[in-house]
Amino acid sequence: xxKLKVNNIDIEIEEGLTVLQACEKAGVxxxxxxxxxxxxxAGNCRMCLVEIEKSPKPIxxxxxPAADGMNIKTNTxxxxxARKGVMEFLLANHPxxxxxxxxxxxxxxxxxxxxxxxxKSRYKENKRSVPEKNMGxxxxxxxxxxxxxxxxxxxxxxVAGVPELGAIGRGEDMQITTYLEQSxxxxxxxxxxxxCPVGALTSKPYIxxxxxxxxxxxxxxxxxxxxxxxxxVDTYGWEVKRVLPRINEDINEEWxxxxxxxxxxxxxxxxxxxxxIKYNGKFEKASWKEVxxxxxxxxxxxxxxxxCGITGDLVNMETLYVFKEFFNKTxxxxxLEFRNNHSYLNPEKRENYVFxxxxxxxxxxxxxxxxxxxxxxxxxxxNARIRKAYLQNKIxxxxxxxxxxxxYPYESLxxxxxxxxxxxxxxxxxxxxxxxxxxxxIIIGQSALLSNSGKYIFExxxxxxxxxxxxxxxxxxxNIISENASTVGSLDLGIYSTxxxxxxxxxxxENHEYEIIYLLGQDSLKFKKENEFIIYQGSHGDKGAxxxxxxxxxAAYTEQDGxxxxxxxxxxxxxxxxxxxxxxxxxxxxxxxxxxTMNHRKLFNDKDELxxxxxxxLKLFKDSNTTKKISEVKDLNFINEEIKVNNIDYYYSNSIxxxxxxxxNCRNEKLISLSTxxxx
Amino acid sequence: xxxxxxxxxxPEHFExxxxxxxxxxxxITMYPEGKQQSAVMALLYIAQRQNDNWIPLAAMKYIAKFLxxxxxxxxxxxTFYTMYNLAPVxxxxxxxxxxxxxxxxxxxxxxxxxxxxISEKENExxxxxxxxxxxxECLGACVNAPMMQINNxxxxxxxxxxxxxxxxxxxxxxxxxxxxxxxxxxNEPENNRKTLVDLKNA
Numbered sequence: 001x002x003k004l005k006v007n008n009i010d011i012e013i014e015e016g017l018t019v020l021q022a023c024e025k026a027g028v029x030x031x032x033x034x035x036x037x038x039x040x041x042a043g044n045c046r047m048c049l050v051e052i053e054k055s056p057k058p059i060x061x062x063x064x065p066a067a068d069g070m071n072i073k074t075n076t077x078x079x080x081x082a083r084k085g086v087m088e089f090l091l092a093n094h095p096x097x098x099x100x101x102x103x104x105x106x107x108x109x110x111x112x113x114x115x116x117x118x119x120k121s122r123y124k125e126n127k128r129s130v131p132e133k134n135m136g137x138x139x140x141x142x143x144x145x146x147x148x149x150x151x152x153x154x155x156x157x158x159v160a161g162v163p164e165l166g167a168i169g170r171g172e173d174m175q176i177t178t179y180l181e182q183s184x185x186x187x188x189x190x191x192x193x194x195x196c197p198v199g200a201l202t203s204k205p206y207i208x209x210x211x212x213x214x215x216x217x218x219x220x221x222x223x224x225x226x227x228x229x230x231x232x233v234d235t236y237g238w239e240v241k242r243v244l245p246r247i248n249e250d251i252n253e254e255w256x257x258x259x260x261x262x263x264x265x266x267x268x269x270x271x272x273x274x275x276x277i278k279y280n281g282k283f284e285k286a287s288w289k290e291v292x293x294x295x296x297x298x299x300x301x302x303x304x305x306x307x308c309g310i311t312g313d314l315v316n317m318e319t320l321y322v323f324k325e326f327f328n329k330t331x332x333x334x335x336l337e338f339r340n341n342h343s344y345l346n347p348e349k350r351e352n353y354v355f356x357x358x359x360x361x362x363x364x365x366x367x368x369x370x371x372x373x374x375x376x377x378x379x380x381x382x383n384a385r386i387r388k389a390y391l392q393n394k395i396x397x398x399x400x401x402x403x404x405x406x407x408y409p410y411e412s413l414x415x416x417x418x419x420x421x422x423x424x425x426x427x428x429x430x431x432x433x434x435x436x437x438x439x440x441x442i443i444i445g446q447s448a449l450l451s452n453s454g455k456y457i458f459e460x461x462x463x464x465x466x467x468x469x470x471x472x473x474x475x476x477x478x479n480i481i482s483e484n485a486s487t488v489g490s491l492d493l494g495i496y497s498t499x500x501x502x503x504x505x506x507x508x509x510e511n512h513e514y515e516i517i518y519l520l521g522q523d524s525l526k527f528k529k530e531n532e533f534i535i536y537q538g539s540h541g542d543k544g545a546x547x548x549x550x551x552x553x554x555a556a557y558t559e560q561d562g563x564x565x566x567x568x569x570x571x572x573x574x575x576x577x578x579x580x581x582x583x584x585x586x587x588x589x590x591x592x593x594x595x596x597t598m599n600h601r602k603l604f605n606d607k608d609e610l611x612x613x614x615x616x617x618l619k620l621f622k623d624s625n626t627t628k629k630i631s632e633v634k635d636l637n638f639i640n641e642e643i644k645v646n647n648i649d650y651y652y653s654n655s656i657x658x659x660x661x662x663x664x665n666c667r668n669e670k671l672i673s674l675s676t677x678x679x680x
Numbered sequence: 681x682x683x684x685x686x687x688x689x690x691p692e693h694f695e696x697x698x699x700x701x702x703x704x705x706x707x708i709t710m711y712p713e714g715k716q717q718s719a720v721m722a723l724l725y726i727a728q729r730q731n732d733n734w735i736p737l738a739a740m741k742y743i744a745k746f747l748x749x750x751x752x753x754x755x756x757x758x759t760f761y762t763m764y765n766l767a768p769v770x771x772x773x774x775x776x777x778x779x780x781x782x783x784x785x786x787x788x789x790x791x792x793x794x795x796x797x798i799s800e801k802e803n804e805x806x807x808x809x810x811x812x813x814x815x816x817e818c819l820g821a822c823v824n825a826p827m828m829q830i831n832n833x834x835x836x837x838x839x840x841x842x843x844x845x846x847x848x849x850x851x852x853x854x855x856x857x858x859x860x861x862x863x864x865x866x867n868e869p870e871n872n873r874k875t876l877v878d879l880k881n882a
Contacts, residue, residue: 157750163752164750165752166750166752166753166755166756168755168756168759168760169683169684169759169760170760173683179751179752179755180755
């Protein structure tokens with residue numbers, strides 16, 4: 001521990017901190033542009049100058065290690081003069097276009113110039129002008145405003161792992177650009193906009209949309225993937241204008257993926273705002289009463305075993321719970337399923353379907369083995385964490401398949417199930433490595449579970465880990481990457497019916513055994529409709545609504561309060577930032593009202609009753625989980641095959657993203673870059 | 681000075697020839713394991729020498745792959761240092777020093793001569809495409825100012841007439857004699873030695 005003084009306040013800090021961090025510990029704020037906690041130190045903006053006793057010159061506090069007995073002063077005229085001088089230089093070339101700049105109102109330079117700026121310029125020379133750069137469909141550049149803090153370059157190189165940004169030229173002619181102005185090939189590129197302390201990099205879809213102070217800010221949860229990034233949704237009236245990250249060190253740190261940030265314009269398009277009924281192949285508007293009556297008649301005329309419900313990828317847990325209650329109590333049916341494919345599922349214990357080591361745990365692990373997964377697209381933020389772990393600890397990373405660039409080096413095996421067999425039978429060199437590793441991380445992706453060998457891979461790997469004591473009270477090295485926000489919630493609430501891991505409902509569905517199918521926000525079902533009567537409840541007119549006979553307009557994730565469980569099993573609440581359009585209602589309410597029409601009784605009197613009932617259910621489920629005995633899984637059939645990783649269509653993975661123009665542009669850009677092979 | 685941008689006309693392909701490859705490998709071995717990227721400057725220079733005194737984008741890509749580093753990092757280095765030419769230069773590449781000592785001794789006369797004989801603007805090829813010239817910062821021959829560099833040779837103690845003569849020779853395809861044009865040996869005093877007079881070859 002070091003003892004030092006900051007503005008005559010005595011503080012004690014641990015060793016290895018910088019002067020700037022020491023000042024922050026003492027509660028003194030230091031202005032800065034280039035310094036950022038999550039990035040390496042550059043020390044080039046010079047805004048963080050402080051005075052240190054016995055030092056004749058002011059010192060850049062971000063790059064100076066704090067030492068014992070230092071006497072730091074941050075509020076002396078000497079410091080103020082130094083910072084004013086720095087600010088004057090920064091402003092010498094910075095344009096005075098704050099009134100038309102999108103950063104205005106949340107600009108570091110603007111804010112800090114209120115303290116340190118001089119009211120008039122002594123420079124008579126022309127200001128430097130820099131041409132705009134192309135950085136792809138997400139980032140708008142106005143490089144004249146750039147103050148060369150290099151945060152964006154450091155982010156791209158360090159966190160995103162795509163070293164495509166750089167500073168070319170020198171001195172006054174230095175310019176920040178991507179290599180030959182190609183667009184940035186990263187799923188995290190949007191974060192450079194937040195990092196930019198000035199308005200040089202701003203959001204292209206958000207250009208001239210709103211001012212930060214006019215927006216209503218709601219802190220909520222993202223549902224674009226299963227990670228559950230913490231976000232802030234900014235709305236202007238009904239419209240969601242933008243999505244920004246919120247700091248949560250356990251999940252997304254400070255970053256969010258591009259889909260999280262930019263799919264929000266999909267909330268404005270393709271919306272279902274009134275109930276529809278299909279007459280002779282055409283949708284016609286209807287009232288709630290009409291559609292409820294039709295559903296009532298249809299449901300009552302059908303046998304309850306001929307009704308099934310399939311839930312979707314963005315549905316919150318309240319809705320799932322009401323849906324389950326609706327099926328169990330109102331329809332007296334258990335035909336519920338959340339999977340839209342035949343992936344293997346062993347829901348016996350909770351640890352069988354969550355990311356047990358937790359996202360934070362990735363940083364502690366000493367070996368990572370990916371099976372049938374491409375985390376870069378399936379869980380971008382989680383992939384960034386793996387990269388961080390790789391940079392910090394230089395851990396060994398293996399992948400069963402070669403899945404292309406993951407932003408960190410890894411050794412790929414041949415992708416055959418043979419290798420898995422060799423590993424679990426202790427015949428592979430990786431078995432030894434896993435056994436000797438203290439905290440190995442085995443990540444099983446959906447592609448592996450979806451294959452014919454899904455059961456074999458999951459169960460044999462699990463028993464291998466159990467027998468080698470890699471699943472214990474301290475560390476559970478079995479990790480599953482779920483692809484959708486609602487997956488773990490659906491599993492916790494028991495929205496499945498399986499025998500031996502198979503998807504029974506889907507089998508029956510494909511054999512056209514059901515008369516009525518209720519799709520709750522399910523848009524990715526591969527299914528050829530015959531004579532089924534399909535009810536679709538959801539927010540967007542997508543693939544699910546297309547095949548429906550009745551459409552019930554629901555709310556999107558920003559338009560209703562709802563709980564989601566992320567892939568590590570963390571329960572988080574998404575808050576209502578906007579309201580459903582037109583006649584659309586919150587999803588739980590639709591089901592509640594429908595139940596009332598059918599049974600003359602609501603399922604729940606209000607949301608509180610629903611929540612307490614749901615939490616009770618979850619509590620019982622979790623309690624039973626700890627006492628449950630694991631039944632042994634028998635008949636593991638080994639099939640020698642090659643596991644293919646199905647690369648998900650990152651920019652088009654759910655109905656909101658598919659309705660988003662920005663995502664469409666990104667997808668096109670990517671397809672173009674793939675077809676021209678500009679990668680190298 | 682302004683940001684130098686790469687030439688609009690770029691060759692499709694670049695590869696080290698055998699001699700360059702050998703030289704590059706030799707330089708890379710001088711750096712410790714894992715720090716091969718430090719050789720980037722030397723390799724860019726080798727590429728420039730091989731490719732008629734300028735570095736095409738293909739060469740930057742080639743070097744990036746050679747050293748397993750991102751393209752942008754090589755591009756950054758190549759645009760930073762002014763001695764890397766990013767656009768074609770003449771077979772005779774003339775660099776006129778205009779830093780203070782040379783400027784005081786009349787470097788702008790040399791610039792005028794270049795403008796008359798070669799091209800009105802810097803970095804433009806002469807009519808027969810054999811020559812180009814540019815102003816550069818100090819070349820370290822201040823004692824014999826003003827001076828200019830043609831390819832690898834220094835031409836010192838110049839004035840406008842002498843420069844014009846040199847340029848004439850170059851345009852004819854001859855190589856003029858390098859060194860001082862006042863007849864002094866290397867950089868000895870202008871009017872006879874005043875020290876070490878008893879030593880013959882000092």
